[in-house]
Amino acid sequence: MSQIFDILKRNSLLIALVVVMVLFEITIRATNHGSMFSPSNFTNIISQNSYVIILAVGMLFCIIGCGNVDLSVGSIVALVGAIAGVMMVNWESNIYLAIATCLIVGVLIGAWQGFWIAYVRIPAFIVTLAGMMLFRGMALLVLDGLTISPFPPEYLRYFTSFIPKSRADAFGLTLIITLILCAGYIIAVLYSRFNKIKKHYEVEPFTSFIFKIVIVLVALLGSGLLLANNKGIPVILILLAAIVMFYSFVANNTVSGRRLYALGGNEKAAKLSGVNTNFMLFLTYVNMGFLSAVAALVCVARFNSAAPTEGNGYELDAIGACFIGGASAYGGVGTVGGAVIGAVFMGVLNNGMSILGIDANWQKTVKGMVLLLAVVIDVLSKKRVKA
Known part of the structure; x- marks a missing residue:
């Protein structure tokens, strides 16, 4: 508990x-x-x-x-x-x-x-x-x-614009990219945790760590499915991801x-x-x-x-x-x-x-x-x- x-x-x-x-979501659906x-x-x-x-x-x-x-x-x-x-x-x-x-x-x-x-x-x-x-x-x-x-x-x-340009190719390519991102995220967070443990830094409890990973993976997969069912990955999302990853690296690793x-x-x-x-x-x-x-x-x-x-x-x-x-x-x-x-x-x-x-x-x-x-x-x- x-x-x-x-x-x-x-x-x-x-x-x-x-x-x-x-x-x-409940309120919006209930009010049609x-x-x-x-x-x-x-x-x-x-x-x-x-x-x-x-x-x-x-x-x-x-x-x-x-x-x-x-x-x-x-x-x-x-x-x-x-x-x-x-x-x-x-x-x-x-x-x-x-x-x-x-x-x-x-x-x-x-x-x-x-x-x-x-x-x-x-x-x-x-x-x-x-x-x-x-x-x-x-x-x-x-x-x-x-x-x-x-x-x-x-x-x-x-x-x-969106990636890919063709809406017919959006579903498959978007899911592939989403799965690659999920794998990359898992590798990155595990490497970061093991690196901190190796250097004897304080890390968050294992249960909290797993909980956060699960939430992020669910969010990534859900987002990927929604984008795949529309037009694919917006180019602006790629720009946002690049900015967030770069500044996260600067804040935490430099x-x-x-x-x-x-x-x-x-x-x-x-x-x-x-x-x-x-x-x-x-x-x-x-x-x-x-x-x-x-x-x-x-x-x-x-x-x-x-x-x-x-x-x-x-x-x-x-x-x-x-x-x-x-x-x-x-x-x-x-x-x-x-x-x-x-x-x-x-x-x-x-x-x-x-x-x-x-x-x-x-x-x-x-x-x-x-x-x-x-x-x-x-x-x-x-x-x-x-x-």
Whole structure:
């Protein structure tokens, strides 16, 4: 019995996500609104919430490193999207040149904010709040208050197409790729656990470890079946997987990742240990600017337009995803996997309430309450685990 309680405590967020998904599915079916887990709707959930995952990963590094957030990411998305629209649609520039320009602009914006935060030591809240207004204004100036569309088809296919191109081949190829991913996941987590044991690191209890593997495998197989019954694997899902795996590796297996956690845990101690804390703090905002630019490219492709209102509220979704995912507001605590689960949680909440036809004002109210409740439950469960 104690092992069961231990599993529930250690995986409270994951279990909460599953419970919410099941409750939504029951409610949606009972009210004859279809199904949340129809193949087409599942693909829509991935497309609609791709920007949340991308921004949440970048926001997580800001929170881990300094306990601060970036309030400007929505405005950066709008500005970079505006630049992409002007270059690709109005100027008919080469799409690769436009993509490179947008990414460079994102990095420069991140460097601009990172300089004031890391080296001048202006509070991040003030700098990014100023950035939120500054970059939104610049987006309005670039677009002259107008919406630009449509984008070139050769650009859209990099973010809105599917693998394989033929729907007839989608089922078999998608299942094969899903099984390969399942095998790769099992090998990776087993290798990681055995490596930690070999180095005498602390590992989670075996039952909890197996439980988590089973949940992930069920999620992978279920997702693969739903995608296989639709159009196949969305290209955007491959981009998301690459971003999540890369940043998970950086956070868990690199010196920079360890230094980032040390910075968030105790900046003075990290500095005395030889960590260039200013530079690490600077890099977190450069990275946030880069990922904001990636999110902008994804968003303009999804909407097939660049609008001055794009990105409104995106920073709140990203911040909410991180805190729901277990990040600490004080810094030094958080995982990429947790941020992704938090982003999926927000996405399921948005999609489920939209299908049920709940008023937008009530949706915001519910999301605020769920955010607070999820964080409270997660914090209390972790305290009990430590006790």
